[in-house]
Amino acid sequence: MKSKTWVPYAFLALPLTMYAIWVIFPIFQTFVLSFTNWDGVSPKFDLIGFENYKRLFSDPYFKLSLNNNVKWLLAFVFGNIPLGLGIALLLDQKFKGDRIYKTLVFLPMTLSFVVIGQIWSWMLEPRYGAINSFFRAIGLSTFAKPWLSDPKIVTYALIAAASWRQIAYAMVLFLAGLKNVPRELVEAAYVDGANKWERFWYVILPMLRPATIIAVTVNVIDSLRAFDIVYVLTRGGPFYSSSVLANYMYIQSFHNYNMGYGASIAVIQFLITFGFILVYLLTALRREESTV
Amino acid sequence: MRHRKFSLIFTYMLATLIVIIWMFPFVVSLFTAVKPLDELMSQKGLWLPPKSVHLENFKRAWTEANMKRYFLNTLIITAPSVLGALFISSLAAFALAWYEFKLNKLILFIFVGGMLIPFQMLLIPVYRFSVNVGIYDTYLGIILFHISFQLGFCTFFLRNFMKTIPRSIFEAALIDGAGHFTIYRKIVMPLVVPALSALGILEFTWIWNDYLWSLVLIQSDMKKPVTLGLTTLQGQWVSDWSIIAAAALIAAVVPITVFLIFQRYFIEGLTVGAVKG
Numbered sequence: 001m002k003s004k005t006w007v008p009y010a011f012l013a014l015p016l017t018m019y020a021i022w023v024i025f026p027i028f029q030t031f032v033l034s035f036t037n038w039d040g041v042s043p044k045f046d047l048i049g050f051e052n053y054k055r056l057f058s059d060p061y062f063k064l065s066l067n068n069n070v071k072w073l074l075a076f077v078f079g080n081i082p083l084g085l086g087i088a089l090l091l092d093q094k095f096k097g098d099r100i101y102k103t104l105v106f107l108p109m110t111l112s113f114v115v116i117g118q119i120w121s122w123m124l125e126p127r128y129g130a131i132n133s134f135f136r137a138i139g140l141s142t143f144a145k146p147w148l149s150d151p152k153i154v155t156y157a158l159i160a161a162a163s164w165r166q167i168a169y170a171m172v173l174f175l176a177g178l179k180n181v182p183r184e185l186v187e188a189a190y191v192d193g194a195n196k197w198e199r200f201w202y203v204i205l206p207m208l209r210p211a212t213i214i215a216v217t218v219n220v221i222d223s224l225r226a227f228d229i230v231y232v233l234t235r236g237g238p239f240y241s242s243s244v245l246a247n248y249m250y251i252q253s254f255h256n257y258n259m260g261y262g263a264s265i266a267v268i269q270f271l272i273t274f275g276f277i278l279v280y281l282l283t284a285l286r287r288e289e290s291t292v
Numbered sequence: 293m294r295h296r297k298f299s300l301i302f303t304y305m306l307a308t309l310i311v312i313i314w315m316f317p318f319v320v321s322l323f324t325a326v327k328p329l330d331e332l333m334s335q336k337g338l339w340l341p342p343k344s345v346h347l348e349n350f351k352r353a354w355t356e357a358n359m360k361r362y363f364l365n366t367l368i369i370t371a372p373s374v375l376g377a378l379f380i381s382s383l384a385a386f387a388l389a390w391y392e393f394k395l396n397k398l399i400l401f402i403f404v405g406g407m408l409i410p411f412q413m414l415l416i417p418v419y420r421f422s423v424n425v426g427i428y429d430t431y432l433g434i435i436l437f438h439i440s441f442q443l444g445f446c447t448f449f450l451r452n453f454m455k456t457i458p459r460s461i462f463e464a465a466l467i468d469g470a471g472h473f474t475i476y477r478k479i480v481m482p483l484v485v486p487a488l489s490a491l492g493i494l495e496f497t498w499i500w501n502d503y504l505w506s507l508v509l510i511q512s513d514m515k516k517p518v519t520l521g522l523t524t525l526q527g528q529w530v531s532d533w534s535i536i537a538a539a540a541l542i543a544a545v546v547p548i549t550v551f552l553i554f555q556r557y558f559i560e561g562l563t564v565g566a567v568k569g
Contacts, residue, residue: 007472011387012399015380015443022440023406026417033416040416087310093303103555104311107318110551110558111544112501114519118526118540119317122324122338122533130320133337164317176563225410228503232523249412254508259416266412277408281401 027270033263040259052264061240062265065248068155072223072244075159076166081215083163084170085208089200091171092178106172108165113228120161121233124148148234151241158242162229166222170215177211178204210283217280224273245269325349325537332533346534353538357529361514362521363542366500368431369517373438374495378488380439381446386476388447389454390462400451407444411504414441419508429511437509438499446491449561453487454480490561493554497547518543 034052038045056062091102108116123130124147132144147157181204189203227246230236236243236251243251245265253262320339324332326349327342353359388400418437419428427433457480465475503519510516516524522536522543529535551558 004472005393008387008391008393008396011383011472011476015384015447016399018380018436018440019403019406019443021421022418022437023409023414023444024402026414026421027406027409029417030413030415040420090303090307090310095300095303095307098307101307101311103552105314106559107548107551108314110497110547112503112519112547114501114503114522115540115544118522118536119321122320122537123317125338128332128335128338130316130337130339134339137337164314168314172559172562176559221408221410225412227412232503232526246410246412250415253416254419263416266410266415269410270413273408273410277405280408281404 030263030266030270033260034267036260036263038260040253040257045260048260052261053268055261056264056268061243061248062245064240065236065243065245066268068242068244069224069226071155072159072162072226073220075156075163076219076223077216080163080166081170081212081219084167084215085174085212087167088171088174088178089204092175102171102175106168109168109172111165113162113165114232116161116165117229117232120164120229121148124157124161124233148242149238151238154234154238154242158229158233161233162226166219170219173211173215173218174208177208181207213279213283217276217283220276221273221280224269224276321537321541324533325541327534329532329534349534349538350542353525353535353542357525357535357539358513358521359518359525359539359542362516362518365431365515365521366517366519369434369438369506370496370499373435373442373499374492376435376439377442377446377495378492381443382450382481382484382488383476384443384447385450385454386480389451390459390480400448403444403447405444407448411441415504415508422509428509429515431515434505434509437505438502441505442495442499446495449491450484450487453484457483489554490557493550493557494561496550497558500547 035047035049036045037048037051087105091098091105111119121129126132126144126146126149129147131147135141135143145153148154185207186199186203189199194202225246226244227250230242230244230247231250234242236247240248246269249262249265249269252258252265316339323340323342324338326345326347327335328344328346331343332338384399384403388396388403422428422433422437427436461479461483462475465479470479501519502517503523506517506520510520513521513524522539525536525539
C-alpha cells in the first residue's frame, strides 16, 4: 500500500487537527504558562523563569496536597488492588447466581464521582449519617467520628468513598485476567498435590501478571488525578487538610486566578504520572506486538 | 465432598456479605430520597428504613429543583459527543490499522499518550481557547472538547479491533478497484459494529458522568448537565436532603440502566482498553 502515501493522511486530517487543538497544543501551552505569572484575566504576563516552581517548594498547601496524593496512591495500590483481587477470586468460583453478585459489586463503577460523592455524604454525615448512626445503634459510639471535618481523618474518608468504585474496577480487571488462566493448569497443580494457597501463589498469580500491571497503572493514574470526589465533598477542606494536587491546581487557577502557578502544579502532576504512563505504554505496546 | 459443601456455603456467605456492604450506600440514598423531611430529622439515622414512602421527592427534584432541564442538557451534550467521537476516531483508526506509512507508530503513540495525560494539563489552555473563540458556555464548545478528548482512547480501541480483521479482505477490495473511502465505509465499518457498540456504551457512560469539564466550560444554569446541576442543588437545597438524594438517584438511573442492559459490551470494552476511569 505504499503507492499513495497521502491516503492515510487524508483520513487522519480531521482527527489529528481536533486532537492537536484540544489536547496536544494545550499540553505545551501549560508548560509555557508554568513559567509565567499570568492571572488568567489580563492580556499581559511576564516570563518569570522557575519562580512558580520555587514557590511550590515553600508552599505548605502544595506539600499537604502532594502528601495526600501519596496517601491516595498507597491506599489504591496496596488496599484496593488486593481487595479487588480477593473479590475477583471469590466471585470467579462457579456458583449459582455468581453473575448477579458480580453485577452488583460492579454497579458503583458506572456512576459519576459527583453521584458517588453525594451518596457518600449520607454515609459520612456526622449526626444522622449512616455510618455514625449505625455505630451508635450497636453501642460502638466511640467509632462515630466527624469524618469530613476532622483534618486527621478526612482524607481517609474520601479515599473510602472513592474506593467503593475503584475496588470494583480492580475486580473487573482481575476477573478478565482470570478468564485467561487455563483451568487444566490449575487442575494439574491440584493433581500434583498443590494446596489452595500454592495453586494461587505459584500458578494463578503469575498468570495474572499482565492484569496486575494494568490494574496498578490504572490505579496509580486514577489516584494522582483524583478531583471530583474531593471537590464535591470537601473542596479540599477543612483548611486544605484533604486537598490533593488536582484540586489545589483547580483552586489556584480558577478560584484564585493564579493560572501560571496553577500550571506549574499541573506540570508536577504530569511529571509524576509520566513514569507510570511509560510503563503502561510499554506493556500495552508489547502486548500489541505479540498479537499483531 | 463434605469439605466442598462447606466451602460453597462459605463462599455464599462471604459473597453475600460483600454485596450487602456494597449495596449499603445505595440503600441509604434510596431511603433518604423517599423519607419526608420531618422523618429524616426526627429519626436516629439515615440507614433506617422509611416509615412511609414519599415518591413526591422525585417529582419535586425533577421539576422544582430543575433536574428536568439538567437531564435534557446532558442528553444534548452526550449524544453528539459520543457519535462524533466514534465517527472521527474511526477515520483515524482506519488509517492507522491498514496503511503502512512512516509516521504511523508515532501518531498512534501520540493518541495513546494523550489519553493518559493528567487532564489538569489541559484545563487552563482549553478554558482560555474556548473563551477566545467564543464557544465558552455553549453546547458546541463542550461537545467539541469531549469529542477531541475521547479521540485518543477511541482511536486506540478501534485500531486494535480493526487489526484483528484479516488483511486479505482489505487487499482484495483494493485489487478489485474499490476506492479507499468506499473500503472504509462499505467494508471495514460494517465489520467493526461490535467494537463500535462496546466503545459507544463506554463513552456514553463517561461523557454522561463528566463533571470537571462542565465545571470549566459551562457557566449558565440553563446549560448545566446533571452532574454539575447536582452540585448546584447542594447549594440551593442545603437542608432538603430528600430532594438532593432523589436528584442524585435520577442522575444515576441512566448509566445504571445502560450498564445493566449492555453489561457484556461494557465489561469487554473496559477490559480491552483498560486505562480510563
